[in-house]
Amino acid sequence: MVVEFELIKMLASSIAVVGLIGIVVRLYNVSVIRPRRLRSLLAKQGISGPPSTLLLGNIMEIKKSRARIISGLAPAGESPADHNCSGVLFHFIEQWSNKYGDIFAFALGNTQVLCVNQPEMVREITTCTSLDLGKPLYQFKDRGPLLGQGILTSNGTFWAHQRKILAPELYMDKVKGMMSLITESAINLVNSWKSIIEKGGGTADIKIDNHMRSFSGDVISRACFGSNFSKGEEIFHKLRSLQELMSKKGFSVGIPGIRYLPTKSNREAWALEKEVANLILEVVKEKQEAGYKKDLLQMVLEGTKNSDLDQEATDRIVVDNCKNVYLAGYETTAVAATWCLMLLAANQNWQDRVRAEVLQVCKGCSTPDYDMLNKMKQLTMVIHESLRLYPPVTVISREVFKDMKFGDIDVPKGVIVWTMMVALHTDPKVWGPDSYKFNPDRFANGIAGACKLPYLYMPFGVGPRVCLGQNLAMVELKLLLALIVSNFSFSLSPKYIHAPVFRLVVEPEHGLDLLIRKL
Ligand code: HEM
Numbered sequence: 321m322v323v324e325f326e327l328i329k330m331l332a333s334s335i336a337v338v339g340l341i342g343i344v345v346r347l348y349n350v351s352v353i354r355p356r357r358l359r360s361l362l363a364k365q366g367i368s369g370p371p372s373t374l375l376l377g378n379i380m381e382i383k384k385s386r387a388r389i390i391s392g393l394a395p396a397g398e399s400p401a402d403h404n405c406s407g408v409l410f411h412f413i414e415q416w417s418n419k420y421g422d423i424f425a426f427a428l429g430n431t432q433v434l435c436v437n438q439p440e441m442v443r444e445i446t447t448c449t450s451l452d453l454g455k456p457l458y459q460f461k462d463r464g465p466l467l468g469q470g471i472l473t474s475n476g477t478f479w480a481h482q483r484k485i486l487a488p489e490l491y492m493d494k495v496k497g498m499m500s501l502i503t504e505s506a507i508n509l510v511n512s513w514k515s516i517i518e519k520g521g522g523t524a525d526i527k528i529d530n531h532m533r534s535f536s537g538d539v540i541s542r543a544c545f546g547s548n549f550s551k552g553e554e555i556f557h558k559l560r561s562l563q564e565l566m567s568k569k570g571f572s573v574g575i576p577g578i579r580y581l582p583t584k585s586n587r588e589a590w591a592l593e594k595e596v597a598n599l600i601l602e603v604v605k606e607k608q609e610a611g612y613k614k615d616l617l618q619m620v621l622e623g624t625k626n627s628d629l630d631q632e633a634t635d636r637i638v639v640d641n642c643k644n645v646y647l648a649g650y651e652t653t654a655v656a657a658t659w660c661l662m663l664l665a666a667n668q669n670w671q672d673r674v675r676a677e678v679l680q681v682c683k684g685c686s687t688p689d690y691d692m693l694n695k696m697k698q699l700t701m702v703i704h705e706s707l708r709l710y711p712p713v714t715v716i717s718r719e720v721f722k723d724m725k726f727g728d729i730d731v732p733k734g735v736i737v738w739t740m741m742v743a744l745h746t747d748p749k750v751w752g753p754d755s756y757k758f759n760p761d762r763f764a765n766g767i768a769g770a771c772k773l774p775y776l777y778m779p780f781g782v783g784p785r786v787c788l789g790q791n792l793a794m795v796e797l798k799l800l801l802a803l804i805v806s807n808f809s810f811s812l813s814p815k816y817i818h819a820p821v822f823r824l825v826v827e828p829e830h831g832l833d834l835l836i837r838k839l
Pocket residue numbers: 471472483540644645648649650652653656711712713716717778779780781782784785786787788789790792793
C-alpha cells in the first residue's frame with residue numbers, strides 16, 4: 321500500500337469533506353458579522369503592516385465559504401453533531417495562507433484572529449513571557465465541565481502558580497522514577513496483543529487506537545494517583561465519557577464567537593463533571609487520612625497548602641489540575657504512538673532498522689531501562705519525524721490581553737493569534753524539497769541538523785507554555801515502541817484508510833488497523 325505523506329493536502333481534504341455541514345451550522349450560530357466594525361476597530365488600534373501580507377477583517381472570505389458549503393458539498397447522511405467544524409476552518413486557513421502570505425487576519429463573529437506563520441514573528445510570539453499574552457479564553461469557555469481552571473486553561477499569576485507546583489513533578493529525574501509504572505503498562509499492552517494473536521493463529525488484524533489510549537491512560541492514572549490507581553482509572557474512565565459526550569454533541573471547541581447553551585447534552589456533561597470532582601476529592605480525603613505515597617496529585621495538594629486559598633478554591637485547583645494533566649497527556653501521547661506505528665508499518669525498512677537497534681541495545685533484556693532508551697537513536701529519529709508530520713497539537717493559540725506589538729504589527733487587545741504547526745513543520749523552505757516525505761534520517765544530527773530554523777519544530781510547543789509532559793511523553797513513546805518492535809512485526813492492514821482528521825488532536829479518522837505477527 322502506498323501512503324502519501326502530503327499531510328496538509330490530505331488533512332484539508334478529509335477535514336473539508338467530513339465537517340462541511342458542521343461549519344454551516346456553526347456559522348449560522350455566529351450572531352453578527354460586522355466587517356466595518358472590525359476594520360475600524362483594528363484601524364483605530366493601529367494595526368499596520370504591508371497590505372499584501374496583512375489582510376484585515378477578511379469577512380468576505382468567510383461569507384464565500386459559507387456560500388460554497390450551502391451549495392451542497394456535504395456528504396449525505398452526515399450529521400453536523402458528529403463533526404468538529406474547526407477542521408474545516410483550518411482548510412480555509414490553508415487556502416488563505418497560500419493567497420495572502422504568512423500573516424493575515426480574519427474574523428468570526430466578534431473575534432479577530434491573526435494567523436502568523438512568519439518565522440521571526442512566530443518565534444517572538446511563542447517565546448513571549450509577558451503575562452499579557454495567554455491561552456485564549458474562548459477556547460475553553462465551552463469546555464468548562466471538561467477542563468475547568470487548571471494549568472491548561474488559566475493565565476496570569478494563577479497559571480504561573482500552578483505551573484510552579486506541577487513542573488518539577490515532570491522533570492526528567494521524576495520521569496526516571498516512573499520507569500517501572502510505564503513498563504508495567506507497556507507490558508500489559510504487549511501481553512494483550514500476544515493473546516489476541518495466539519487466538520488468531522499467529523497473525524491478527526487489530527485496530528490499535530484504543531489500545532494506545534488504554535496504555536497512555538494507564539500511565540497517567542498511575543502517575544497521578546499512585547497507590548489509588550484503581551480509583552484513578554474510574555475517574556479517567558468518566559473523564560473519557562465526558563470528553564466523548566462533549567465532542568459528539570457538537571460543542572463548539574476552537575471556534576471563536578459561539579456560546580455555551582444549556583442543552584440536554586450540556587446538562588449531562590455538567591452532571592458527569594460533578595461525579596468526577598467528587599471522586600477526585602474522595603481520593604484526596606483518603607490520602608489525608610491514610611499517609612501516602614508521593615504522586616502528582618499529592619504534589620498538587622501540597623502546593624496548595626501554603627496559599628491563602630479557601631477550601632473551595634483549593635478543591636478546584638486539585639480537581640481541575642487532575643483533569644488537565646489527564647487531558648493534556650492522554651490523547652496526545654496515544655495518537656503520537658499511533659502515528660509512529662502507522663509510519664513504521666508503512667516503512668518496513670525503518671521498522672527493521674529500529675528493531676535491529678532495540679535488540680542490539682537491549683542485549684537479551686526483555687524490557688529496556690532508562691539508559692538503554694537513551695541509546696536508541698534510530699527510534700528517537702522516527703519519533704521526531706512522526707511528530708513533525710503528525711503533530712498531535714496542530715495550532716498554538718494565544719490571546720492578547722493588552723495592546724501589544726509583534727514585529728511591525730500592532731496587535732490590539734482581544735485579538736487571538738494562531739500559529740499553524742503543521743504548516744511550519746512541512747514548509748519546504750525550512751525542511752527542503754522532501755518536506756512532506758517520511759525521512760527520519762533528517763534528524764540524524766538532531767533537530768538543529770534537520771532544518772534551517774530549528775525553533776520552528778515545536779511538537780511540544782515552545783516558550784513559557786511549553787509542554788510540561790514532554791519528558792514523560794518521550795519516555796512513554798520510546799518504551800512502548802521498543803517493546804512493540806522487539807515482540808512483533810507489523811504492516812498496514814488492507815482495512816486501513818489513510819485519512820488524518822482534526823478532532824481534539826490530529827488522528828486517523830477511521831482508526832489504525834495493523835496486521836500484527838508475533839516474533
Ligand atoms: C506526544 C505527547 C504530547 C504532545 C505532542 C504535547 C503537546 C503539547 C503542546 C504543543 C503544548 C503547548 C500548547 C501551547 O503552547 O499552547 C502542551 C502543553 C502542555 N502539556 Fe503536553 N503534550 C504531550 C504530552 C503531555 C503529557 C504526557 C503531559 C502530562 C503528563 C502533558 C502536559 C501538558 C501540560 C500540563 C501543558 C500545559 C502547560 C502550560 O500551559 O503551562 N503533555 N503539550
